[in-house]
Amino acid sequence: MTKETKTLFVYGTLLKHEKYHETLMKESSPLAASAWIKGRLYDTGEGYPVCVVSEQSTVYGELYEVSDETLHKIDELEEGYDQQEIEVMTDQGPRSAVAYTICKQKASSLKEIESGCWKSYQLWERKPSSFYYFAYGSCMDDARFKLAKVEHYFKQIIGGGTLDRFTTRFTLVRPDGSRADMVEDGGETEGVLYEVPFDAIRYLYKREGVNEGTYRPAFVDVTVGDQVYEDCLTFLVLKKSEEIAPPGHYRSEIEKGADLYLSEAFRKKIRSHMDSLMKP
Template sequence: MTVKVLFVYGTLLQHEKHHETYMKESRLLAKSAWMSGRIYDTGQGYPACIPAEKGTVYGELYEVTADALNKIDVLEEGYDKQEINVMTDRGQLAAVTYTLPEQKASVLKEIKRGCWKAYQLWQQKPSSFYYFAYGSCMDDARFKLAEVDHHFKQIIGGGVLNGFTTRFTLVRPDGSRADMVEDGGETEGVLYEVPFDAIRYLYKREGVYEGTYRPAFVDVKIGDQMYEDCLTFLVLQKSEEIAPPTHYRSEIEKGADLYLSEAFRKKIRSHMDSLIKP
């Protein structure tokens, strides 16, 4: 059977409106994937992108059959299908994607920071959404200092995320900060249900506007229930890991001790112990 690698960034993404119809038999290669380019709101309920040296478009990477790709060709009629380079946490892959001619994109609204799901969240402004914390936000100390702790009272519980591992790739002078790397592992964190107003604090705290972390969306399992499209944040420029500072490690351990499994608590402590101190 002939297969192709496909990069999707809009309505073919997991949990988006065309995913089940066109992608249900495809194999996910990377939940966190990105290409060089710019993405735009067409105003018709779906985005379009153009390849470009500057800018980044975030999406997912799949292995699809030739038959599935033929059906997607019909859906994407009017777009150019072209081969591009796609980056993942495991390296670069060649893939096909559907792009818009640049002259057609010039009249459209550009989506800042390159993520269709994040853009929709801001556009729709739901009364609440799920937020998955895996670093210092598992503890409420800094929520209280910022006087936003009232936004984070609804704790669903400790959750499991498949496909990712907690690492410490954001290096600062006093030590590193947490990240999640998509390497096929498994990690745990704390799932909150937060009001929409909390998003402003989260974007500021995570340095989204400065390009420190980026918004991403993951599926988190608690017991037998799966919580879909939970907002989380991933480090943009990943460095070699070093140990986190004591105060930051303390926040992680406090949250982990309250909500996460004993096996994970042992694993994350052991990993932090193994890292070289700055």
């Protein structure tokens, strides 16, 4: 007999690698690692966030298919929350799902997490001595780091890594051409994994235009050789456009980094894709 299932959007301690994920979500099927809803995120101060549905901001999370049995267990954890039917956006379009939310009045005394991302917020709060950073565009090369005089942050190169479920695309359009992005479409991409000191985070967020809404922080699992590195910081384009070709200088930086660290098969694939794109 087929089990009844529901689609669930999670944004806090049920996220992959978070406190309750292994206990409650291990039998659930991931539908989207990059998902978001209209809402505001708040820190309860007790080790977990809460979400208020709101048109004025965005909450980032993950989308899963869960059994009714699993949802019942989550109901017990989320006692006092509203189980609400909402529209969830993904790279493959909108989906209807349930999410656990609270009303605006209950959040009035809580600290808002302006980024809308629980993992990003925790990284800034914890301030670890170092973290992993996954680069897939021009940051695979060190030219920009040297220009900004921050190359000392990026000396510890773990190596070329692979990322499942995503494909490198060029969706950030500028007057001179596009910039790289990763789109969750079930594919596979490659990039360079660094271990960087926490002090590098301000440079990365500024470089990627996080405060301006150009890219947003995201956290992915990257495989280098036989080892999986969990929750590596990367950045995804917020407002994706139809792809066009990147400018020559940007393409050159991608190719330099790729030639040093990435597989021959991927280098051929990314060159072929860039060749196929219309020039601005």
